[in-house]
Structures are given as C-alpha cells and as structure tokens.
Amino acid sequence: xxxxxxxxxxxxxxxxxxxxxxxxxxxxxxxxxxxxxxxxxxxxxxxxxxxxxxxxxxxxxxxxxxxxxxxxxxxxxxxxxxxxxxxxxxxxxxxxxxxxxxxxxxxxxxxxxxxxxxxxxxxxxxxxxxxxxxxxxxxxxxxxxxxxxxxxxxxxxxxxxxxxxxxxxxxxxxxxxxxxxxxxxxxxxxxxxxxxxxxxxxxxxxxxxxxxxxxxxxxxxxxxxxxxxxxxxxxxxxxxxxxxxxxxxxxxxxxxxxxxxxxxxxxxxxxxxxxxxxxxxxxxxxxxxxxxxxxxxxxxxxxxxxxxxxxxxxxxxxxxxxxxxxxxxxxxxxxxxxxxxxxxxxxxxxx
Amino acid sequence: xxxxxxxxxxxxxxxxxxxxxxxxxxxxxxxxxxxxxxxxxxxxxxxxxxxxxxxxxxxxxxxxxxxxxxxxxxxxxxxxxxxxxxxxxxxxxxxxxxxxxxxxxxxxxxxxxxxxxxxxxxxxxxxxxxxxxxxxxxxxxxxxxxxxxxxxxxxxxxxxxxxxxxxxxxxxxxxxxxxxxxxxxxxxxxxxxxxxxxxxxxxxxxxxxxxxxxxxxxxxxxxxxxxxxxxxxxxxxxxxxxxxxxxxxxxxxxxxxxxxxxxxxxxxxxxxxxxxxxxxxxxxxxxxxxxxxxxxxxxxxxxxxxxxxxxxxxxxxxxxxxxxxx
Numbered sequence: 316x317x318x319x320x321x322x323x324x325x326x327x328x329x330x331x332x333x334x335x336x337x338x339x340x341x342x343x344x345x346x347x348x349x350x351x352x353x354x355x356x357x358x359x360x361x362x363x364x365x366x367x368x369x370x371x372x373x374x375x376x377x378x379x380x381x382x383x384x385x386x387x388x389x390x391x392x393x394x395x396x397x398x399x400x401x402x403x404x405x406x407x408x409x410x411x412x413x414x415x416x417x418x419x420x421x422x423x424x425x426x427x428x429x430x431x432x433x434x435x436x437x438x439x440x441x442x443x444x445x446x447x448x449x450x451x452x453x454x455x456x457x458x459x460x461x462x463x464x465x466x467x468x469x470x471x472x473x474x475x476x477x478x479x480x481x482x483x484x485x486x487x488x489x490x491x492x493x494x495x496x497x498x499x500x501x502x503x504x505x506x507x508x509x510x511x512x513x514x515x516x517x518x519x520x521x522x523x524x525x526x527x528x529x530x531x532x533x534x535x536x537x538x539x540x541x542x543x544x545x546x547x548x549x550x551x552x553x554x555x556x557x558x559x560x561x562x563x564x565x566x567x568x569x570x571x572x573x574x575x576x577x578x579x580x581x582x583x584x585x586x587x588x589x590x591x592x593x594x595x596x597x598x599x600x601x602x603x604x605x606x607x608x609x610x611x612x613x614x615x616x617x618x619x620x621x622x623x624x625x626x627x628x629x630x631x632x633x634x635x636x637x638x639x640x641x642x643x644x645x646x647x648x649x650x651x652x653x654x655x656x657x658x659x660x661x662x663x664x665x666x
Numbered sequence: 667x668x669x670x671x672x673x674x675x676x677x678x679x680x681x682x683x684x685x686x687x688x689x690x691x692x693x694x695x696x697x698x699x700x701x702x703x704x705x706x707x708x709x710x711x712x713x714x715x716x717x718x719x720x721x722x723x724x725x726x727x728x729x730x731x732x733x734x735x736x737x738x739x740x741x742x743x744x745x746x747x748x749x750x751x752x753x754x755x756x757x758x759x760x761x762x763x764x765x766x767x768x769x770x771x772x773x774x775x776x777x778x779x780x781x782x783x784x785x786x787x788x789x790x791x792x793x794x795x796x797x798x799x800x801x802x803x804x805x806x807x808x809x810x811x812x813x814x815x816x817x818x819x820x821x822x823x824x825x826x827x828x829x830x831x832x833x834x835x836x837x838x839x840x841x842x843x844x845x846x847x848x849x850x851x852x853x854x855x856x857x858x859x860x861x862x863x864x865x866x867x868x869x870x871x872x873x874x875x876x877x878x879x880x881x882x883x884x885x886x887x888x889x890x891x892x893x894x895x896x897x898x899x900x901x902x903x904x905x906x907x908x909x910x911x912x913x914x915x916x917x918x919x920x921x922x923x924x925x926x927x928x929x930x931x932x933x934x935x936x937x938x939x940x941x942x943x944x945x946x947x948x949x950x951x952x953x954x955x956x957x958x959x960x961x962x963x964x965x966x967x968x969x970x971x972x973x974x975x976x977x978x979x980x981x982x983x984x985x986x987x988x989x990x991x992x
Contacts (some may be wrong), residue, residue, distance in 0.1 A: 349697060351697050355932035356898075356931055358928055358929060359932060361931065385852065392770060392772060392774075412838065423768070424768055424769070424770065428768060446991055448910070457811075458767075458811065461768075461811045462766070462767045463766040463768065463806055464766070464767060464808065465766035465768050465807060465808065466766060466768045468699075469695060471699075471700055472700075477947065482679065482931075482933050482972070482976055483898060483933040483935065483936060484932065484933050484934050484935030484936070484937070484970050484976055485970075487971065489738045489838075491898070492738060492739055493699075495896060496896060496897065496898040498895065498898065498930075498931045498932070499931055500929060500930040500931045501928075501929040501930070501931070516797075519783055536929050561690070604975050607975065607978065608975060608977050611978060612921075613979075615917070620915065620917065620985075620988065620989070621989070623917055623985055624982075624985035624986065624988070624989055625984050627978065627981050627982040628985070628986075630978050630982070631966065631969060631974060631975075631978045631979055631982040634969075634974055634975050634978050635969040635972060635973070635974040638973035638974060639972065639973065644798035
C-alpha cells in the first residue's frame, strides 16, 4: 500500500501533468545520441525528481526502475569513516553526498570519480555512458563542488551528471556553466487542483472543488505536500465534504504561537520561555532556516516599515552566521532578543 | 554497487557474445565543449598575448613556471594542455602530472607525489631519437582551492627542481595564491572573450556540425528567450517589477513577489547579479540611492553565496530599497 504521492507519480515523460513543453524538449534531448550534464532546479515538490526518473526511463527503458540500495563506507584523509547510502540501477547511480556532512568532498572524489572512470562493458543496445544523479546539490560544500568541476569534463565520455538543486544560488559558477539548467517551476493552483481531482477520481473518491482549493492554499504550491495533506484528510474523514477541516502542520501552528508570544511580551523572562519553545522545535527536527523564515514572516506582520527593515537586517545577519556556525540555538535566540529590543524601544519612543 | 561498476547488464552470462568484438571502437559521444577544445596553441581564441608568448616557448622548447588566471571559460586549461601536447607530442602522458581539485592535494600530496614526480629527471631525446625538452610539467588546475599550507610546501620544490620540472598553476582568483608562489611564476591573465569572438567560434562550430544550424544563424543563438531560459537568465521584467514594487513601498506586495520568484524557481543569486547592472544603469535613481542599494546588494549577495537563506536576503534587500527610495 503505497502513498498516493508514490502510487500516482508519473513514470514517463509523456505522462507528466504540467510543463509539457519542457517534457517534449527533454524527450528530444533523449533521442539524440548525446546528452549534456543537467541541473534541475526548482522549489521542493515541483517535480524535479519525477522528471529525472522519467528522463532516465526514457533513455534506458524500464531497467532503471529495478533499484537496489547500498551503504558505502569511505575513509577521509583524516582517517574518519563516513557512510553514505546510494541507490543504483544498472544504468544510473543516485547519491546524496551531503549525507556525509563536511566530508562530502571525499564522496565526490572517491565514489563519483570511480564510477565515472569505469566504462560500460557492453554498450550494444544502450548508451555509452552512465548517469550519476546527485540530489540536494546545493548542500554540497564549495570544496566538493570544486572537486566535481574537472571530473565533469574529464570523464564526459563515460558519464553524465544530473544535479538536482533547490536553487542555483549556492552552486559555483564553474559548475553552473558546465550544466544545462532545467528550471522546474512549481505548478500553479489550477494545475494542482486538477491533479488532486484526477488522483481522487482514480481512487474512486469525489473531491469538492472548494476543498481542493483550500488544500492548495495550505500547500504553498508544493505538490507533494498537497497530495499528502489530501491523503491525511481522507484518513480523517472518508467521503470528502466541502467544509472539511484540513489538519495544519503542527510545527507551523507552534511557530505561529511562538511569534505571537514574542509580540505580546518583551522581557528576559519571556526570552527564556521562548528558548524552550525553540529547543522544542529544533529537537522535533524542524530545519532552523525554516524556523527563521517562519518567525520573520510572523513577526513583521504588525510593524511599521522601519521596524520591518531593521528586523530583516538582523534576521539576515543572524541567519548567515547560523549557517557558518554549529549551534543553531544561539543565533535563533540572539535574533529573538534583538527583535524584542527593536520592538520595545520603538514602542517606548512612540508612546 | 559492484555489479553496477562492473557491467551494464544485470543478466548473467552475456560474456562470450559481446566480448568477441570490442564494440568496434565506436566514436564516443562528446559534447561540443570537448569536441572543439583547441588542440593547438594557435587555435585558442582571443588571448593573443598569451598565445604569442606560448608560441615562442613551444618553438624554443622551453617554458617558464607559469600562473594562468582569469574568469571561467576563457581557455586556461585548454591552452596549457594544447601547449604541452605540442611540446611533448606522444610523450605527453609521461611528462605531465595533472592534479585538479578532484584529486587529493593536501600538504602530504605536495610532499610526496609532487616532490617525487619532480625529482625524476627527464631525458632530452625521445625514444625515436628526436630531441625533446628535458623537463616535465606539473599542472595544478584550480589552484585557488589549494590550502595555503600546501602552497607554501610548493615553494622550495619549485625552485629546487627547476632543472627538470616546470610548474603551471591555473586559477580563477590570483589573490588566493600566496605571494611567494606568484613571484616564482610568470603570470598570464586570460581576459573574458569578446562577443564577436564568441560569435565567430560558434559560427565555425555550426559549420563543422553541418548546415542544419546555419538557418537560424549564431547571432540568433546569443539573443533569444529560449537560450536565456537555458542559461538561467531571469527576464528583464522581473527586475523592473521588483524595483517598481519597492518604489510603491508596499511590504505585502514585496513578500508576494518574492514568493512568486521562489515558486517560479528563478535563482535569487542570478537575480542579484543582474540587478547590479540594472541598478547602475537605471536612469530613474540618483547617485546616493544607487550607492545605498549597491552597498546592500553586495552584502546580501555575499551572505547568499555563503549559505544564507534566499528569502531573507532578497527581502532584506527589498526593505533597504524601499527605505532608500522614500
């Protein structure tokens, strides 16, 4: 029993639901014997991975769907062992080097170079090259990206690299210029609504348009999240009704409450309470950059422009520091304290 | 994984049939980038000074230690590879040690691998009796990603082994190379290619690839929406909208717009890069405004590259512009 997200994931380029022109272009690309390195970029839930798998299937046939997963161990120069999961078929290898954290360079050097250097033995009836899919490419450290540069050029005869990233901002220009960028924009509301309705039709359920629209609003145009929400709603209440409640993500509710508490009172005692809540969020595994963004979005709601600008200025500064530092809580808390300061002092000078 | 490395097919026992004919050495597919890499120093586009010097070196059969630097895609790696191919001919493989960022290049490698290679003496005659320069070349590609410790370890090796080894360092930013190294090398700056040279080269490639591309004409290639899309360039109207929204001073609209950019998957980094030019040339802003905006832009761009969140950075920039335009 698979989730709807997986069950109804399109398997072929011709069956994709949106960006059809792009799908046609991708098919044309496959028809030629040659093929550049690719970089798929777009927000999460826009269908990057789906497109990559469709593309591989188009190139190599259904063989790419026979997957096996393996855990590989690497030894870093400082004699540390890192383990990385890989998923591979006979034609491609999928790896997420950022699993290895700051040792991702070793993975790039060892694994990718090793695979890239080996030739396909039997090349009749298939492509001469293998494909390496790197997911979450924007999490790669600069070192790892540099290590990838020359590998991409040198072994171009035997291997193509497909990188999937959320944004190209963090990819060094040298890698960007070596790949053909493929922009996967998030589907728009009508597209998501029609996909939700199709899915329900195939499940034998009736979906009121109103409910579908509300799901879309909550999903922030993330198709995966929309489908998961819908399925969660189905579990809650089987035949859909138009005014049915859609469960919110609980961490978002929690974050909203935290923000309103900060607005309501700015004292050291409150800051201590907020710290507990932030810890709670972090231990639940909510990524700190999402916490930052959520907090800022909520906090600036009822402020005037100068406070907004100041808040953002500090938010960017602390968020940036957080990325280079190790302890997230310091920077989150510093930001909250700073905001309390700005808010209170402007309030005092005003009254 | 092992099976993946060894063979392309999972079916057992395909051995005999296919191994008989070693695939008739079909020409491997290569993207145009590799196919039209210059084979000869004279083929290198644009960099006339560098080429002139190198040509003399190739004729004289000697090279200085070199440091090539310049923006990506200007032909640094291609040039040195072409030059050494011309100097050494068939012995190219033996006489070159190429290390790039994908190789381990810490201080240990400098102490062992590079030192050992540089200590081997090279003969001045080829196996077939023809003369050939009595040195080897060590190419350190992407040298700006080497640590300073590793670079320092190179210093003495470069001097001591100058009889039998030439070093060639390639980098994008010469400022990341320590001074003792730069002073030991003759520096060559590769400048960014002019538009006409790019067009010429594209025309040449189109001709070599056959007439099917000629219909559209290479000028066409440089200026269409399709290609903009492919290279990830953001359409101009996004920049105009962004500035317009900031001018209106409406935070909600700004937030909406930033979300929209996120959904349409345009890269904020790319947007900032384009935005600099847009702001600098914009007729509707006065100089202090431009200065304030550019100052902020630089800061945001740096943070973004360093791992900051896209949403926050562009919102911060937006707020700064709103205040500057008030």
